[in-house]
Amino acid sequence: TDKTQLKVTPTTILFNVVFALRANDDPSVINCLHTLSRRIAMVLQHEECRCQYLTRESKMILALQDEVSAVADANEACARLVWCGSTSTVGWK
Numbered sequence: 001t002d003k004t005q006l007k008v009t010p011t012t013i014l015f016n017v018v019f020a021l022r023a024n025d026d027p028s029v030i031n032c033l034h035t036l037s038r039r040i041a042m043v044l045q046h047e048e049c050r051c052q053y054l055t056r057e058s059k060m061i062l063a064l065q066d067e068v069s070a071v072a073d074a075n076e077a078c079a080r081l082v083w084c085g086s087t088s089t090v091g092w093k
Contacts, residue, residue, distance in 0.1 A: 015054060017041045 017037040021030060047053035 015041075015044065017044070 017040045019033045019037060021033065044054060048055065
C-alpha cells in the first residue's frame, strides 16, 4: 500500500504543557503563557501524529530512568561491600 495512506496510531494519549508562575504575575503574562501552552500542545500533538515524537522521547526517558536506577542499585550494593579483617577477603554486611 501507499505509505501516505497509512495512519500511524500514536501510543502517547495524554500530555500536559505546564508553566510554573508566581501568584502575583501580571495577568497579561498569564494570558501569553496560556496561549503559548496551547500552541505548544498543538505542535506536539501534530508531531506525535506525524512521527510519534512524544512516544519516542518518553520511551527514551523511561529507559534512561531505568539505567540510572540500575546504576544506583549497583552503587548501593557496592557500598555494602566491606573488607573482612586481615584475611583480605570480601564479604557482605
